[in-house]
Amino acid sequence: xxxxxxxxxxxxxxxxxxxxxxxxxxxxxxxxxxxxxxxxxxxxxxxxxxxxxxxxxxxxxxxxxxxxxxxxxxxxxxxxxxxxxxxxxxxxxxxxxxxxxxxxxxxxxxxxxxxxxxxxxxxxxxxxxxxxxxxxxxxxx
Amino acid sequence: xxxxxxxxxxxxxxxxxxxxxxxxxxxxxxxxxxxxxxxxxxxxxxxxxxxxxxxxxxxxxxxxxxxxxxxxxxxxxxxxxxxxxxxxxxxxxxxxxxxxxxxxxxxxxxxxxxxxxxxxxxxxxxxxxxxxxxxxxxxxxxxxxxxxxxxxxxxxxxxxxxxxxxxxxxxxxxxxxxxxxxxxxxxxxxxxxxxxxxxxxxxxxxxxxxxxxxxxxxxxxxxxxxxxxxxxxxxxxxxxxxxxxxxxxxxxxxxxxxxxxxxxxxxxxxxxxxxxxxxxxxxxxxxxxxxxxxxxxxxxxxxxxxxxxxxxxxxxxxxxxxxxxxxxxxxxxxxxxxxxxxxxxxxxxxxxxxxxxxxxxxxxxxxxxxxxxxxxxxxxxxxxxxxxxxxxxxxxxxxxxxxxxxx
Numbered sequence: 110x111x112x113x114x115x116x117x118x119x120x121x122x123x124x125x126x127x128x129x130x131x132x133x134x135x136x137x138x139x140x141x142x143x144x145x146x147x148x149x150x151x152x153x154x155x156x157x158x159x160x161x162x163x164x165x166x167x168x169x170x171x172x173x174x175x176x177x178x179x180x181x182x183x184x185x186x187x188x189x190x191x192x193x194x195x196x197x198x199x200x201x202x203x204x205x206x207x208x209x210x211x212x213x214x215x216x217x218x219x220x221x222x223x224x225x226x227x228x229x230x231x232x233x234x235x236x237x238x239x240x241x242x243x244x245x246x247x248x249x250x
Numbered sequence: 251x252x253x254x255x256x257x258x259x260x261x262x263x264x265x266x267x268x269x270x271x272x273x274x275x276x277x278x279x280x281x282x283x284x285x286x287x288x289x290x291x292x293x294x295x296x297x298x299x300x301x302x303x304x305x306x307x308x309x310x311x312x313x314x315x316x317x318x319x320x321x322x323x324x325x326x327x328x329x330x331x332x333x334x335x336x337x338x339x340x341x342x343x344x345x346x347x348x349x350x351x352x353x354x355x356x357x358x359x360x361x362x363x364x365x366x367x368x369x370x371x372x373x374x375x376x377x378x379x380x381x382x383x384x385x386x387x388x389x390x391x392x393x394x395x396x397x398x399x400x401x402x403x404x405x406x407x408x409x410x411x412x413x414x415x416x417x418x419x420x421x422x423x424x425x426x427x428x429x430x431x432x433x434x435x436x437x438x439x440x441x442x443x444x445x446x447x448x449x450x451x452x453x454x455x456x457x458x459x460x461x462x463x464x465x466x467x468x469x470x471x472x473x474x475x476x477x478x479x480x481x482x483x484x485x486x487x488x489x490x491x492x493x494x495x496x497x498x499x500x501x502x503x504x505x506x507x508x509x510x511x512x513x514x515x516x517x518x519x520x521x522x523x524x525x526x527x528x529x530x531x532x533x534x535x536x537x538x539x540x541x542x543x544x545x546x547x548x549x550x551x552x553x554x555x556x557x558x559x560x561x562x563x564x565x566x567x568x569x570x571x572x573x574x575x576x577x578x579x580x581x582x583x584x585x586x587x588x589x590x591x592x593x594x595x596x597x598x599x600x601x602x603x604x605x606x607x608x609x610x611x612x613x614x615x616x617x618x619x620x621x622x623x624x625x626x627x628x629x630x631x632x633x634x635x636x637x638x639x640x641x642x643x644x645x646x647x648x649x650x651x652x653x654x655x656x657x
Contacts, residue, residue: 115407117385117386117387119387119404119405119407120404120409121387121388121389121390121404121405122387122389122390122401122404122405123389123390123391123392123393123397123398123400123401123404124389124390124391124392124398124401125391125392125395125397125398127398128392128398128401128402132389132401136389152525153402153524153525154398154399154401154402154522160514160515179421179524179531180417180418180420180421180424180531180532181417181420182413182416182417182420182469182470182471182472183467183469183470184407184410184412184413184468184469184470185466185467185468185469185470186378186410186412186468186469187378188372188373188378188407188409188410189378190378190379192378192407195467195470196407198406198407198408198413198417200417200524209525210524210525211402211524212402212403212406212408212524213406214406214407220470225420225421225424236386236387236388237386237387237388238388239388239389240387240388240389242405242406244406
């Protein structure tokens with residue numbers, strides 16, 4: 110993506126010690142899910158322990174960035190000054206993730222063309238040296 | 251235990267206004283006013299009150315209100331654990347636990363909310379009017395688990411409740427064919443109920459389905475009239491034991507059962523729960539809590555005569571109707587369309603005060619107030635012979651509910 114999806118006045122993301130590796134990978138355009146080394150359960154947001162087997166042997170698994178739209182909303186009210194409207198927030202089921210979904214934006218799409226199940230692919234937006242945001246766009250295949 | 255069984259014996263409220271219209275009356279002044287009215291309604295005095303309970307991180311803490319009200323001794327104060335509107339019935343539940351276990355004798359549950367005097371919900375602390383920060387966004391240190399979790403929502407502009415709660419509602423529409431018109435009928439029904447309620451902020455503003463369909467889109471599928479009001483006001487309910495309740499001014503209302511709960515993985519609701527089980531994503535998340543609630547009270551959905559369901563957004567009410575077993579999963583839309591929620595003719599008169607869509611947004615404690623009135627024949631949309639009233643707090647977040655019974 111070349112243009113900013115949101116104006117710079119939007120609140121920035123925040124990370125703690127558990128979520129920081131996810132953001133560090135994102136800065137390198139690598140999309141991760143957390144995967145348990147003990148039972149293989151995958152999860153997001155990351156957690157100190159596996160929510161299934163309660164092991165602390167948590168690790169990371171990189172996914173392709175392909176996925177499909179699980180649900181969405183088209184938002185017509187601005188949060189930050191200078192924001193272009195409308196914008197789209199979706200929940201994306203990530204391919205090869207072990208069933209993990211994530212919230213993101215659907216970009217480069219006519220809101221009228223949105224539909225649950227539509228194929229998507231990641232579109233990274235570089236914000237600054239240490240921050241890139243994974244947004245998603247329709248995938249032609 | 252039966253002598254200490256918790257009952258609601260008094261209700262009261264301040265005036266309710268639109269966002270910012272309460273003027274310069276402070277939130278805590280409104281809280282005091284509502285508490286005084288509820289205590290007087292019960293036939294008690296403030297000297298009898300030894301407990302205060304609220305929720306949603308009410309800015310008006312029990313320790314300060316106790317001092318302002320001159321309570322002789324505060325023995326119990328409580329703020330519930332779930333966010334925002336999920337906690338109204340939980341505050342009643344905690345008050346009931348306090349009186350039933352002897353921690354206190356008379357607990358007043360209160361909520362005061364002058365939205366016009368504080369930051370607007372859903373803005374994330376930024377302003378749509380202010381000039382943007384010229385520096386490019388960088389990753390920040392999260393100072394709480396909430397903010398670390400919101401790191402997976404905020405960068406995508408998911409801050410407004412109207413957008414967050416649209417996500418499960420859109421999924422429900424996809425799965426079951428639920429329509430915007432069905433959601434609109436719900437808003438129209440509650441507005442009609444508000445037309446008889448002099449307290450209702452929107453009582454003199456009739457609403458038709460055409461008005462709903464013509465109202466601006468906020469966050470699809472939520473149009474303006476799918477969203478609750480933003481209000482200034484306060485209300486309160488008084489909880490005490492069966493023994494104390496017996497000799498008071500009004501007929502006591504029994505708390506038949508109360509429940510608090512959150513499904514696995516819910517955390518902060520639709521801002522963070524994208525990974526809850528597929529089977530519960532397009533629900534209000536209350537089905538297990540509903541089953542526990544009914545089980546405790548020994549009643550079922552067919553025994554509920556009137557309901558006051560938390561109505562932050564129309565779709566969330568629809569999903570609660572399914573959670574609480576009034577129809578099958580996926581049939582909430584046709585249930586609404588059948589007119590079931592309408593006072594006077596429907597099988598489940600709902601939000602007889604007009605709800606948060608039309609009376610006022612007091613984080614749903616006003617639904618508990620109306621639940622009590624509906625069992626005392628004091629509602630402006632009375633349901634003849636109603637014996638059991640279900641009151642719920644917010645859907646799609648960690649929440650709570652109570653079943654109230656006529657004595």
